[in-house]
Amino acid sequence: EPEVTQTPSHQVTQMGQEVILRCVPISNHLYFYWYRQILGQKVEFLVSFYNNEISEKSEIFDDQFSVERPDGSNFTLKIRSTKLEDSAMYFCASSGDSQETQYFGPGTRLLVL
Amino acid sequence: QQQVKQSPQSLIVQKGGISIINCAYENTAFDYFPWYQQFPGKGPALLIAIRPDVSEKKEGRFTISFNKSAKQFSLHIMDSQPGDSATYFCAAKGLSGYNKLIFGAGTRLAVHP
Numbered sequence: 309e310p311e312v313t314q315t316p317s318h319q320v321t322q323m324g325q326e327v328i329l330r331c332v333p334i335s336n337h338l339y340f341y342w343y344r345q346i347l348g349q350k351v352e353f354l355v356s357f358y359n360n361e362i363s364e365k366s367e368i369f370d371d372q373f374s375v376e377r378p379d380g381s382n383f384t385l386k387i388r389s390t391k392l393e394d395s396a397m398y399f400c401a402s403s404g405d406s407q408e409t410q411y412f413g414p415g416t417r418l419l420v421l
Numbered sequence: 422q423q424q425v426k427q428s429p430q431s432l433i434v435q436k437g438g439i440s441i442i443n444c445a446y447e448n449t450a451f452d453y454f455p456w457y458q459q460f461p462g463k464g465p466a467l468l469i470a471i472r473p474d475v476s477e478k479k480e481g482r483f484t485i486s487f488n489k490s491a492k493q494f495s496l497h498i499m500d501s502q503p504g505d506s507a508t509y510f511c512a513a514k515g516l517s518g519y520n521k522l523i524f525g526a527g528t529r530l531a532v533h534p
Contacts, residue, residue, distance in 0.1 A: 341521070351510060351512075355522040364521055367519075401464075403469060408453055408520075409470070410522060411467070412465045414463055
């Protein structure tokens with residue numbers, strides 16, 4: 309069964325450093341998303357991406373965040389200057405033509421020290 | 422208006438019992454209501470979903486009941502098993518935009534043998 313994959317599974321970084329989280333969505337999907345989950349809290353929407361551009365973003369997704377689809381398979385989330393409060397689990401998701409079922413990856417646990 | 426309220430926060434059920442998790446929403450523009458199951462350290466996985474044109478959907482031991490007038494929906498897990506122990510999130514998605522998921526706060530279910 310096709311699945312969304314994410315790398316790395318864990319990332320530890322120093323405050324102020326840049327991090328890039330990588331995702332490989334399901335191959336025939338067209339819509340891509342990033343969500344985050346702070347430990348013990350609910351999953352929160354960050355950004356959606358379609359046709360090589362951001363289609364919607366949340367208040368969390370400020371100028372420190374950016375997304376990119378550098379090639380036909382990868383989808384990345386970059387945090388330019390990490391803050392302590394960026395520590396969370398980051399999930400990539402993708403969906404096909406139906407725009408309904410979003411399939412989530414296993415997540416990247418980001419810890420900012 | 423974008424919130425989805427979920428209860429209870431945690432639930433303990435004996436093996437073979439029925440687990441019931443409730444969600445309520447305000448935004449009548451929501452038109453798709455999925456439930457996700459999440460095991461520790463894993464991404465959310467779609468369990469079952471419903472649209473507001475039906476009042477109930479059943480898949481195996483999992484049933485969604487939907488009350489459009491009350492703007493409430495619930496997940497029933499029949500014959501609960503220890504392997505069902507996980508965190509369950511309800512979510513909602515609207516017609517407009519590119520369909521970000523709005524998640525409830527989650528319910529941590531423990532099924533005791």
